[in-house]
Amino acid sequence: MLTLTCVALPTNSWAQDNAVILLYHHVSNDTPNSTSVTPEVFAQHMQYLADNHQVLDLKTVVEKLQNKQPLPDKTVVITFDDGYTNIYQNAHPILKKFNFPYTIFINPALIGGADYQLDWQQITEMGKEGVTFANHGNAHIHSLAKLANESQQAWLTRVTDNVTSAEKLLKQKLGYSLKYFAYPYGEFNHLIQQKLTSLGYVGFGQQSGAIASYSDFSALPRYPAAGIYSRLDPLKVKLNSLAMPVSNISPTIAELDLSTDKLNFSFQVNDKDINPAQINCFKSGNKLEHNNHDGKISMHLNNMRKAGRHRVNCTAPSKSYGNRYYWYSKPFFVPTAAGEWLD
Known part of the structure; x- marks a missing residue:
């Protein structure tokens, strides 16, 4: 039991x-x-x-x-x-x-x-x-x-x-x-x-x-x-x-069309257990440059026209729980030029 x-x-x-x-x-x-x-x-x-x-x-x-x-x-x-x-x-x-x-x-x-x-x-x-x-x-x-x-x-x-x-x-x-x-x-x-x-x-x-x-x-x-x-x-x-508490996500959409090559992505983090200055974000294993303004995290995403599934993963260490990280992931989905979706 x-x-x-x-x-x-x-x-x-x-x-x-x-x-x-x-x-x-x-x-x-x-x-x-x-x-x-x-x-x-x-x-x-x-x-x-x-x-x-x-x-x-x-x-x-x-x-x-x-x-x-x-x-x-x-x-x-x-x-x-x-x-x-x-x-x-x-x-x-x-x-x-x-x-x-x-x-x-x-x-x-x-x-x-x-x-x-x-x-x-x-x-x-x-x-x-x-x-x-x-x-x-x-x-x-x-x-x-x-x-x-x-x-x-x-x-x-x-x-x-x-x-x-x-x-x-x-x-x-x-x-x-x-x-x-x-x-x-x-x-x-x-x-x-x-x-x-x-x-x-x-x-x-x-x-x-x-x-x-x-x-x-x-x-x-x-x-x-x-x-x-x-x-x-x-x-x-x-x-x-730990689940990162985020709000004011922009854009909220996940499905992108082929006209989108560059994208401005942002979200807000206001939590006393997270220092926004310690947030790191990655896409395809590459670290993304981002701005932090009073807990608003913003970044430019490139090469978003590539067909398939894109994910931005952002993490930050917890102040209260040693060696544990807050984690947030935003997915984006892009079809091929023919309008098909990759497996």
């Missing part, structure tokens, strides 16, 4: 209003490196969590943060996207060993359709052992892609139906509906966010960062922990990170 053990910390401490969500896809030795972690490395990750963190289920964490209720310090949630069979074969036995709850975001219409996908029998078995399942859309689509001659309203209706039809099927198969949706490829824009929020969904992206009660619940960040991000030492820093 999993128990909640709260660490004695100051009332309303940042650490108790905070959690980290990890994102995995494959746990295998013979799947694409960019989205895979080997079973051996995955076991190392889980051992580190067992020794240093409190692993809780996604629903508990989301609801406590939404209700501004305290969490144990160093709370971590484990999630997977896409519902691959190797999760059942390789990850699940390890997670059972540690008695860790976790969530898999699946495409319910695709379940059992190929030998690399979980089937409903496996999902039922895993569900009896504490695994929860949530929505990744009926089809694994680029939600920002429009069909030929498709109007904006028709596009929004189509991508919304992809979510709501999947949620209906999940409810039929599982008997519950979490209304948690992980954006395929981590792609979203403000119209999708607004629509899903109006329907009662919580959204999950693939940008980095911790989460808190003040986070944007239409696109909560998760730390990828596979491929180049699977090394344990750098992952430890992320697992111990």
